[in-house]
Amino acid sequence: MADVEMVEAHSDTADGSGSSEYVEFWIDLFLGRKGHEYFCDVDTDYITDRFNLINLQKTVNKFTQVIQYMVDDLDDNSLEQMSSARLEQLEHDACKLYGLIHARYVITIKGLQKMLQKYKEADFGRCPRVYCNFQPLLPVGLHDAPGQDCVKLYCACCEDLYIPKSSRHSSIDGAYFGTSFAGMFLQAFPEMVPKHPVKRYVPKIFGFELHKQAQVARWQELQRVKLEQKLNAKGVNGGYK
Amino acid sequence: MSEYIGDNSRTGSSDESGPFDEWIPSFCARFGHEYFCQVPTEFIEDDFNMTGLAQEVPHYRKALDLVLDLEAMSDEEGQDSEEPVSRSIVEHAAEQLFGLVHARYILTKPGLQAMAEKFDHKEFGTCPRYYCAGMQMLPCGLTDSLGKLTVRLYCPSCQDLYLPQSSRHLCLEGAFWGTSFPGVFLKHFKELEDYVDRKTKETYQLRVFGFCISDEAPSGSRMRWLRQYPKTEEELAELEACEFQIPEVQ
Numbered sequence: 001m002a003d004v005e006m007v008e009a010h011s012d013t014a015d016g017s018g019s020s021e022y023v024e025f026w027i028d029l030f031l032g033r034k035g036h037e038y039f040c041d042v043d044t045d046y047i048t049d050r051f052n053l054i055n056l057q058k059t060v061n062k063f064t065q066v067i068q069y070m071v072d073d074l075d076d077n078s079l080e081q082m083s084s085a086r087l088e089q090l091e092h093d094a095c096k097l098y099g100l101i102h103a104r105y106v107i108t109i110k111g112l113q114k115m116l117q118k119y120k121e122a123d124f125g126r127c128p129r130v131y132c133n134f135q136p137l138l139p140v141g142l143h144d145a146p147g148q149d150c151v152k153l154y155c156a157c158c159e160d161l162y163i164p165k166s167s168r169h170s171s172i173d174g175a176y177f178g179t180s181f182a183g184m185f186l187q188a189f190p191e192m193v194p195k196h197p198v199k200r201y202v203p204k205i206f207g208f209e210l211h212k213q214a215q216v217a218r219w220q221e222l223q224r225v226k227l228e229q230k231l232n233a234k235g236v237n238g239g240y241k
Numbered sequence: 242m243s244e245y246i247g248d249n250s251r252t253g254s255s256d257e258s259g260p261f262d263e264w265i266p267s268f269c270a271r272f273g274h275e276y277f278c279q280v281p282t283e284f285i286e287d288d289f290n291m292t293g294l295a296q297e298v299p300h301y302r303k304a305l306d307l308v309l310d311l312e313a314m315s316d317e318e319g320q321d322s323e324e325p326v327s328r329s330i331v332e333h334a335a336e337q338l339f340g341l342v343h344a345r346y347i348l349t350k351p352g353l354q355a356m357a358e359k360f361d362h363k364e365f366g367t368c369p370r371y372y373c374a375g376m377q378m379l380p381c382g383l384t385d386s387l388g389k390l391t392v393r394l395y396c397p398s399c400q401d402l403y404l405p406q407s408s409r410h411l412c413l414e415g416a417f418w419g420t421s422f423p424g425v426f427l428k429h430f431k432e433l434e435d436y437v438d439r440k441t442k443e444t445y446q447l448r449v450f451g452f453c454i455s456d457e458a459p460s461g462s463r464m465r466w467l468r469q470y471p472k473t474e475e476e477l478a479e480l481e482a483c484e485f486q487i488p489e490v491q
Contacts, residue, residue: 128369130393130402152371154445159464161371161445165406183449186460196463201402203381203395203424210424212434213400216470218483223466225490227456236457 025072030098035168037123038139038151038177040114042098042105044071056100059146060093070094099176100146106177107184115181116189125165127155131197137162138182141174149174154182157194195241198224264310268339273409275364276380276392276418278355280339280346282309294341297387300326304334308342337387340417344382347418348425356422357430366406368396372443372468378403379423382415390415395423398437399468444468 031041046052048071057063068074069090082090105111115138118124122136137153140161151174153162164170186193202209202217228238269277284290285308295301303326305311346352359365360377367375378394381402392413393402405411427433446462447454454461471480482488 128403128406130404154447156460157464158467159445159447159462160468162369163371165369179451180449183447183454183460186447187449187454187458190459193459200467201395201400203400203427205421205424205428207420210427213427215480215483217400218487219471219476219480220466220469222479222483222487222490223469225487227463227466229490231457234457239459239463 026070026094027098030095035166035172038118038169038172039099039102040106040111040118042102043110046105046108046110047071047101052101052104056097059100060097061089062093063097066090066093066097070098096146099173102176103141103144103178103181106181109188112185112188115185116192119185119192124153125169127157128162128165129155129158129160130201131199132157133197135194138185139177140182141177141179144175144179146173146175151177156182156186156192157196159196193239195239198240264308264335265339268336273407273413276359276410276413277343278347278352278359280343280352284346284349285309285342290342290345294338297341298334298338300331300334301338303331304338307331307335308339337414340414341387343417344385344419344422347422350429353426353429356426360426365394366410368398369403369406370396370399370401372441372445373398374440376437376440379426380418381423382418382420385416385420387414387416392418397423397427397433398440401467442468442470 027041027044030036031039047067053067060066065074079087106115119136119138122134124137124139127133127135127137132155135155135157137155139151140154141151142149150170151164151172153164154160155162164172198221200217200220202214204210224240228240231238265279265282268274269279285305291305298304347356356379360379363375363377365378365380367373368378373396376396376398378396381393381395383390383393391411392405392415394405395402405413444465447460456462471477479488
């Protein structure tokens with residue numbers, strides 16, 4: 001992947017305002033920045049297709065200029081004329097818009113394929129739960145509107161939500177991945193759904209289980225058995241291990 | 242031994258009092274040893290508390306002297322009795338010995354108090370699960386013998402086990418906290434259970450464009466039971482039936 005080299009080459013220009021001096025594309029610079037490991041690269045064709053941008057116009061000022069800036073279509077003259085404050089604003093808007101387009105892109109076939117590659121390489125981290133055995137995670141948002149909550153990670157093994165380990169990831173807006181991504185991903189690649197571990201932990205004192213906790217654990221196991229039987233009756237494999 | 246963290250508030254006073262570092266405070270202040278609490282020397286000096294440890298740790302006598310800072314004295318005595326053991330081996334044995342005593346100490350009343358203080362300060366980290374909302378975790382071993390498994394963290398809220406977030410805690414021996422610690426801690430501090438009961442029992446469900454996924458789909462919900470708690474009367478009756486074993490399902 002090209003963005004690996006980018007990290008080294010451009011980590012010092014993290015503010016991105018100097019990007020026009022380099023031949024590299026804005027998107028590559030964006031992806032190479034520290035903390036942006038969760039993003040996949042969105043095709044320029046996808047960004048420039050107006051149909052994909054419906055309802056995004058109002059999210060940023062000077063929409064067309066921001067789009068041009070993202071795909072490096074803005075001529076150098078107009079960039080040089082801009083004040084540094086405007087450039088900063090432009091960079092900020094571009095990041096936001098890229099995130100929102102990204103949320104749409106990752107649920108297309110092409111986007112899902114790119115995310116599959118990242119999932120296989122565990123770019124989103126691994127599940128911290130002991131019995132999930134380092135299952136790779138998937139990013140999800142809890143809201144589709146930006147500025148509400150940060151990105152969360154979904155484990156397909158225990159079907160639970162986790163907070164990203166590193167603070168530079170937990171500050172990414174959840175809307176940049178969208179609420180539907182994880183569901184769409186597992187629907188598109190059912191072979192990626194892992195076997196669900198049945199094993200669980202009950203606190204013990206000198207080898208004896210705590211009664212209250214063990215009783216609830218038995219009840220939960222009963223619910224699982226009931227679900228498995230219901231699924232089996234319908235000819236569906238529960239997928240437990 | 243180059244990894245000492247600068248003065249810690251607890252070790253500060255003892256460091257200043259003499260030119261030499263006491264072994265226990267300096268061990269607990271070491272980088273990555275944040276999960277340990279300081280075991281008082283009186284506890285270690287009591288032979289009853291050390292029952293059986295001589296068989297588990299090599300060079301027991303020397304290791305014990307090192308932990309209790311009695312080095313100088315034993316060197317004079319030991320010269321004629323046996324060949325000298327290299328310092329690093331004794332150091333390693335001392336760490337194992339201290340770890341095993343630590344596992345015993347944290348089950349006593351003062352030990353639990355000391356650990357509760359660390360628990361309150363979130364020194365063992367917080368649960369990574371989103372709906373646990375930063376619940377503090379407890380260190381826990383999965384075996385009581387040395388060299389088998391590293392330490393795990395138990396979240397009292399979701400009652401699950403997690404790996405420590407930081408790699409410096411991933412290599413700590415699980416037996417240094419023991420298998421019984423979270424259980425004893427829960428039983429000793431009853432208020433923790435009430436606190437956990439009041440926490441949200443919300444769970445996450447996968448959705449596509451706002452629609453839930455059917456149970457029959459491969460990606461359908463299969464693990465809901467893990468975070469499910471009895472609520473309705475029917476479920477509570479089921480819970481009653483689960484008192485000693487899982488009843489047969491028709």
